[in-house]
Amino acid sequence: MMDLTQPQWVRHTVLHPFEGFEDLRWKKGGTLKYTAVIIAALFLALIANDRWCGFQFRPLPDALFSVVPYLMRSVVYFLAWVVGNWAVCTLLDGEGTMKNICIYSSYALIPYIVSTFINVILSHILVQEEGVFFAAVYYIGLIWSGLLLFSAVKAVHQYSITKTAAAVLLTFFAMLVILFLAVLFLSLFQKVYVFFYSLYTEILYRIRV
């Protein structure tokens, strides 16, 4: 019973929002390799959405393209989510390990990624006046992924529904704190770097004179 290969596990969890992740946990399925692939796909999907869509839906001119925001919106947000969720749920008696949170959360993102790619294809066929189809696909993907994410958190930590909701909210808060601290540290380290660099140039001048 339920002896699925890894690709079959992906299919099973995505198509069974309510018990898929429980089964995954029970049979100890899922692999980090797929997480890496999925996050890479998310990164690509975000870029594709802005760059490979039909010209009538192009949101920003080519000249303004920068890869950093896309990296931020995929990899950094995902890592912040995993770390934040792990930190919060360890305190809230969650049973999930960091590895499992990684795997389950990334599987939950698949519908959003797929809907984004579908939109990229649709954008070459539709015109602006038919944008409502676009929005429909987008929201279906988003809500599906949201549901899966909720179910993933619930399964990985073995929570009740209310506790899961609380955990998700707290995780968002934790993400905010993490990102805030990250920005703080970045600017701090930059200042330290500038300090040492000016020290270095100063010494260099003194030696020369």
Added chain:
Amino acid sequence: MKLNMLRRRTAAFLLTFAAAASVLTLTASADEPYEVYNYNRLGEAVPSQAGYLAERAVSGIDLGAGDLNSPQDFCRGADDCFYIADTGNSRIVKTDGELTKVLHIYSSFTMPDGSRTTLKNPKGIFVAPDTGNLYIADTDNSRALVCDTDGNVLLEITKPDSPVYDQGLTFLPQKILCDGAGNIYTVLSSTTKGAAMFAPDGTFLGYYGANAVARTAKVIADHFWNIIASDEGRKHSNRAAPTAFDNFDIDSEKGFIFTSTSSGTTDTDIVKKVNPEGYNLFSYLSGHKWGDLFSTWYSGTSYKTRIVDLDIGEDGSINCLDQTTGRVFQYDKEANLLFILGGTGDQVGTFSSGGSVTAVETRGKACEQICVLDAGKGSITVFSQTGFGETVHTATDLYNRGYYEEALEPWQSVLRQDGNYRRASLGISSAYYNMGRYKDAMEYAKRADASWVYNKAFARYRSEWLRNNMNKLLVTAVLLLTARLAWKRYRKRKGGAPA
């Protein structure tokens, strides 16, 4: 053999060198005393081809009228003569259209009762296109004069004693013009209610075309407090007053009056197009930035565009003079930026910084010449249209009148000369769209970075494609369905479980 090769190589080298040298000299000879630029789709200033070249500067001495002293305004009449309000010398100088010689100097006028009268710092002049009468804002005499070309005063307008006019205010006409019906409008320095408007017989009719109040946070907050304040509190609250416009011009053919506001503190109603009812037809352009898109900050001072004068060309173009930078911004009648010319400096075509330019006039059916009056130098600089400018004007005119296909050829020529000229790509796209060449229209919309234009062309391209390929699509769909059914049957017969 070897020698032959060497010779050929030398020849090739020399040819390349000659070509390079000729290119170098070409760019050198086309130099302007200022950077020629235009704005691209992202609002960045990019180098551009010059639409106008500074031809010459003419001083009062060149004209034979002696030095001009701080002239504040000039106007070109229907007789193709210029009338310069030589403010500091309190006279009006009439020159020919080519600005080569003086035709007449009005230093005094004959009043209806036969007495002579002189001007005192006249700051505004207008010549009626139909009658040829002069309208003079005789500022420091607190009056406006209407006189014929022989210098006989036909009408003198002084401070109105109407109850509508607050008697505590001064009456110092700054600029003046008249419309097709002979009504006289004059910009006063003492009011923000708009231009004072007079009937042809000189009776005061009221105010015309005031600016709107800028919606700053303070104005909105005041409005909110006024709603909840008591009557007593309301009496003492601040009344929001708009910035007054300080110059105007009339499109005599269409009857619209264009106003310009030189205030450095507001972005509201910098240029208005006012219809005879006083309604601003450019109100839909509220986000439109006139002049330079960004103000420059330099050692603590902000240099912001201040449009002191505008002139409506015979082709309907709007030529705005920026006092801060000495630049003229030429827009077509739909307020699309065409060219930027002029600058600060000491050479011909540039003006002293700090605001000495006062007035701009155009000449010719398609604005072949733009003349800028510089009060500091007391001179008029004449800019002449280049070949590139002529092509752009032709194309713009055709395009704005809806002749998209006819505009194709000139737009292509524009694009060959300046690949950054975005409106050319838009124009070509529209032309191809009208010709039914949707694929090409899409291509040029892409180049112009205009997704809404692309969208239109794409919609037509798609329906055309569907119409042509509907048969193939249907056949493919039917074939696919049959194949699927057959495959299922086959699997079932073999006894395998369907996947």
